[in-house]
Amino acid sequence: MEHVMRVSETLKAFRETRLSALRPPSEFFDFHRLSRPADMNQATSRITYNTRYFSGNYGVIFAMLAVYAMLTNPLLLIALGFLVGGFTAINKFAPEPTQVGDYVVTQKSLYIGLFVIGIPLLWFSSPLSTLFWIVGASGLLIMGHAAIMEPGIESEYATVQDAV
Template identity: 25%
Template structure:
């Protein structure tokens, strides 16, 4: 055995090239941080906050606020509805699974804003582009009826929730988390 410990067993997390514990730990943290933009489901489905709007302007105001506030939750919900509609279409399900990974890395797990050609792309734009790409690619898999039905069902359920979920307490939650 040498004095400088050259014969010692390596203890670095990079000792085995196939298992990089630092990368796994970083990925787990990015998943947690990415899902942090999602609002708690118990806040979203707080039955004490479900009240019919007072008028059309109140309904439109609620839709605008709730769509912005629960954006990630609504995306997860609609993607889940589309997933269940594709169970009997294996090709579409494979395409959808690949697209879900694209969604995870480009929308849910980003640490910083997405930049393309020196331009910063905001979250609503990324959401819209990913939605269009998802729909177009899935429509190319010959499951058109299922996809359209799932998207309409998801959109109707999201709009119903956005209309009946009052918004007065949502701003209080945002202020409480920033202080």
């Protein structure tokens, strides 16, 4: 029960911190504020401001791309499910050694079997290429959006408030 309370507190803290930073879609997709930056300095200042201002929206984009990548790589889902499920099953159902015929099955031998099957399965599912795809795709989308989106009028007041 304590574990459930800890998870619920973590989700509540996540909702209060990250999801409260979500900007409405009408603001995030405001096509009237799209323009090409004049130079690299303007692009850099836009990226700096917009990554802070739209941080919640960019987090949602990253999460959606991660879910998409996982769903389009079923072998990776199977490998991760096998490993996580194996760890959970071994910890829950086999904490003590068990006698099977003439052989004693220990937690250590179960973990070795899990790794012998799970690690090659994970290797063939190409988790690194999936990770690099997620980072590259989200980086391209986020930096592209942040560079071409002009900061709103509230950005002028943010610099005045910082100076005061």
